[in-house]
Amino acid sequence: MRSLVNDVDSFISRNEKYYLERLFRLLRQPSISTQNIGMAECASLVQELFSDCGIENRRYETEGHPIIYGEWLHPDNETTVLIYGHYDVQPPDPLDEWESDPFEPEIRNGRIYARGAGDNKGQFVASILGAKTYLDIHGRLPVNVKWIIEGEEEAGSRHLATFVEQHRALLQTDLVYTTDGSSHESGAQSILLGVRGALGVELVAQEARWDNHSGNLGNIVPNPVWRLTELLHTMRKGHQVTIDGFYDGVRPPTPHEEQILRRIPYDLEGIRRKSGYDALDIDSDTYHRRLMFEPTLNVSGLFSGHTGKGGRSIIPARATARLDIRLVAGQDPDQVYEALANHVRKHDASITLIRKGSVPASRTSADHPAVLAIAKALEQSTGRRPVIQPSLGGTLPDYVWTRILNAPSVIVPYANYDQNNHGPNENIEISYFFRAIRSTCYVLEQLSRVTFNEQSGQSAHTSTVK
Ligand SMILES: [Zn+2]
Structure with missing residues (x-):
C-alpha cells in the first residue's frame, strides 16, 4: 500500500x-x-x-x-x-x-x-x-x-x-x-x-416618568436602582444561579469527556496574564468544567441616573441591566428565557424583561x-x-x-x-x-x-x- x-x-x-x-x-x-x-x-x-x-x-x-x-x-x-x-x-x-x-x-x-x-x-x-x-x-x-x-x-x-x-x-x-x-x-x-450558546436580555426598572430632585423628593419617590439590584440578588447565590429551571436539561460530562478534560493543558499563569486578573485562583478541573459544561448568568451592563462628568443630585427615573447568558448543551434558549420571565414575575412584576436574541x-x-x-x-x-x-x-x-x-x-x-x-x-x-x-x-x-x-x-x- x-x-x-x-x-x-x-x-x-x-x-x-x-x-x-x-x-x-x-x-x-x-x-x-x-x-x-x-x-x-x-x-x-x-x-x-x-x-x-x-x-x-x-x-x-x-x-x-x-x-x-x-x-x-x-x-x-x-x-x-x-x-x-x-x-x-x-x-x-x-x-x-x-x-x-x-x-x-x-x-x-x-x-x-x-x-x-x-x-x-x-x-x-x-x-x-x-x-x-x-x-x-x-x-x-x-x-x-x-x-x-x-x-x-x-x-x-x-x-x-x-x-x-x-x-x-x-x-x-x-x-x-x-x-x-x-x-x-x-x-x-x-x-x-x-x-456554548447565548441568550441576551435586558431588565428595565422604570419608576417615575422623569428624574426627580433627590432632596425635594428623597424618601418620597422610589428609586429603580434598588429595585433592580434587589431583583438581581435573588438570581444568584455564590456561584449558583437560583432561578427555578435555569439548569434544566444541562448535560453533565460523560466519563469519556471527564477523561478528555483532564488531558487539556492548563496554564494558570497564562490565564491570569490574559485576563488581567492576577488574583485568579482556580484549579484546572473547575476551570474547564465551568467554561464548557456550565451556563453563566453574566451582567454585562448596568446603568442608571447620571453617569457623565460632574454630579447631579437626582432620583433616576429608570435603571437597566443587560444580561449576557451563556448556555450549554441540553439547555433550550426559550425555556431559559421562560424560567427567567417566571422569576421576574414572582420577585418583582414591575420590572420589564426584554429579549434581545439567542443562539443555541x-x-x-x-x-x-x-x-x-x-x-x-x-x-x-x-x-x-x-x-x-x-x-x-x-x-x-x-x-x-x-x-x-x-x-x-x-x-x-x-x-x-x-x-x-x-x-x-x-x-x-x-x-x-x-x-x-x-x-x-x-x-x-x-x-x-x-x-x-x-x-x-x-x-x-x-x-x-x-
Ligand atoms: Zn473572524
Missing part, C-alpha cells in the same frame, strides 16, 4: 509556490462583508479556485452576500463530509498599525501577513488545496466532500441558517468539518466538539468514531497528539449543523494561535498553512475508514438542543 505521508509531503513541497500563489490571489481581494467591499469579486475568486482544483461549484445568492458551494462526489464513496469556511474578512482598521498593506500579502519571519490570512482565507483555501493534493496523487477523493464557503461570517452569519434549511437535501452529510479559529497555544492542533449551544459526542479518526489523522499529520476540547467557551452558529442538518460537527482550527485575526498584522505561519493542506489529506483518508450510522443514528451521536 502506498504511504500517504511520503506522497503528500513530497507533493506539497513540489507545489509550494503554486499553493502560495493561489492563497495570495484571494488575499489580494478585499472582501469586507460589513462594508460591502469586494464581496462579489471575492465570491468569483472562490469559484475560480474550486474550478482550478477540479471541484464542481455553484454560487447561491442570499439576501446578503453569496454563498459558494463546492462538491466532489463519487458514487462508490460511502461517506460525505461538509467543510465550512468563510471568504469575508473584518475591516483592516486601524490601518496605520499595519506593517504592510493588509491587502497585499507579505512574507516576513515565516509568516504571511494580510487581512484574512488566518481568518479565514488561509484555512478554507488549505482545505480546498488539500482536496486537490489528494486528487492529484490518487485520482479521486476517498470520501465525498462538500464545501460551504459563506460571505457573512464576520457579519453574524445572518443568512446561513435559512440557506441550510432551504438546502437540506443538497447539504446532506455524515459530518460537518469547520476550519476556523486558532490552534492550541502549544502548537498542537485542537479539535473542538461544540460551543451545540455539542457533538467525544465518543463519535469520527472524532477518534480525526484525532488519529491530525496526529499522523503533525506528529503531535491534538488537544480535544468538548466545547468552546464562546458562541458560534454551530447549531446550524447539529440542529438543522442533524449532523455531528467538529471544528478544527488550522491557524496559529497568535494569528491576530480581527487586529492589525493578521498572519498565518507558512508552516501552518502547509500543515493544514497535509492535515486535510489525512483527515479525508481517515474519515473514509469510519462507519457512520444511518441518518437516524446520527442524532444519537449528536447532542443538540431540542
Whole structure:
C-alpha cells in the first residue's frame, strides 16, 4: 500500500509556490462583508479556485452576500463530509498599525501577513488545496466532500441558517468539518466538539416618568436602582444561579469527556496574564468544567441616573441591566428565557424583561468514531497528539449543523494561535498553512475508514438542543 505521508509531503513541497500563489490571489481581494467591499469579486475568486482544483461549484445568492458551494462526489464513496469556511474578512482598521498593506500579502519571519490570512482565507483555501493534493496523487477523493464557503461570517452569519434549511437535501452529510479559529497555544492542533450558546436580555426598572430632585423628593419617590439590584440578588447565590429551571436539561460530562478534560493543558499563569486578573485562583478541573459544561448568568451592563462628568443630585427615573447568558448543551434558549420571565414575575412584576436574541449551544459526542479518526489523522499529520476540547467557551452558529442538518460537527482550527485575526498584522505561519493542506489529506483518508450510522443514528451521536 502506498504511504500517504511520503506522497503528500513530497507533493506539497513540489507545489509550494503554486499553493502560495493561489492563497495570495484571494488575499489580494478585499472582501469586507460589513462594508460591502469586494464581496462579489471575492465570491468569483472562490469559484475560480474550486474550478482550478477540479471541484464542481455553484454560487447561491442570499439576501446578503453569496454563498459558494463546492462538491466532489463519487458514487462508490460511502461517506460525505461538509467543510465550512468563510471568504469575508473584518475591516483592516486601524490601518496605520499595519506593517504592510493588509491587502497585499507579505512574507516576513515565516509568516504571511494580510487581512484574512488566518481568518479565514488561509484555512478554507488549505482545505480546498488539500482536496486537490489528494486528487492529484490518487485520482479521486476517498470520501465525498462538500464545501460551504459563506460571505457573512464576520457579519453574524445572518443568512446561513435559512440557506441550510432551504438546502437540506443538497447539504446532506455524515459530518460537518469547520476550519476556523486558532490552534492550541502549544502548537498542537485542537479539535473542538461544540460551543456554548447565548441568550441576551435586558431588565428595565422604570419608576417615575422623569428624574426627580433627590432632596425635594428623597424618601418620597422610589428609586429603580434598588429595585433592580434587589431583583438581581435573588438570581444568584455564590456561584449558583437560583432561578427555578435555569439548569434544566444541562448535560453533565460523560466519563469519556471527564477523561478528555483532564488531558487539556492548563496554564494558570497564562490565564491570569490574559485576563488581567492576577488574583485568579482556580484549579484546572473547575476551570474547564465551568467554561464548557456550565451556563453563566453574566451582567454585562448596568446603568442608571447620571453617569457623565460632574454630579447631579437626582432620583433616576429608570435603571437597566443587560444580561449576557451563556448556555450549554441540553439547555433550550426559550425555556431559559421562560424560567427567567417566571422569576421576574414572582420577585418583582414591575420590572420589564426584554429579549434581545439567542443562539443555541451545540455539542457533538467525544465518543463519535469520527472524532477518534480525526484525532488519529491530525496526529499522523503533525506528529503531535491534538488537544480535544468538548466545547468552546464562546458562541458560534454551530447549531446550524447539529440542529438543522442533524449532523455531528467538529471544528478544527488550522491557524496559529497568535494569528491576530480581527487586529492589525493578521498572519498565518507558512508552516501552518502547509500543515493544514497535509492535515486535510489525512483527515479525508481517515474519515473514509469510519462507519457512520444511518441518518437516524446520527442524532444519537449528536447532542443538540431540542
Ligand atoms: Zn473572524
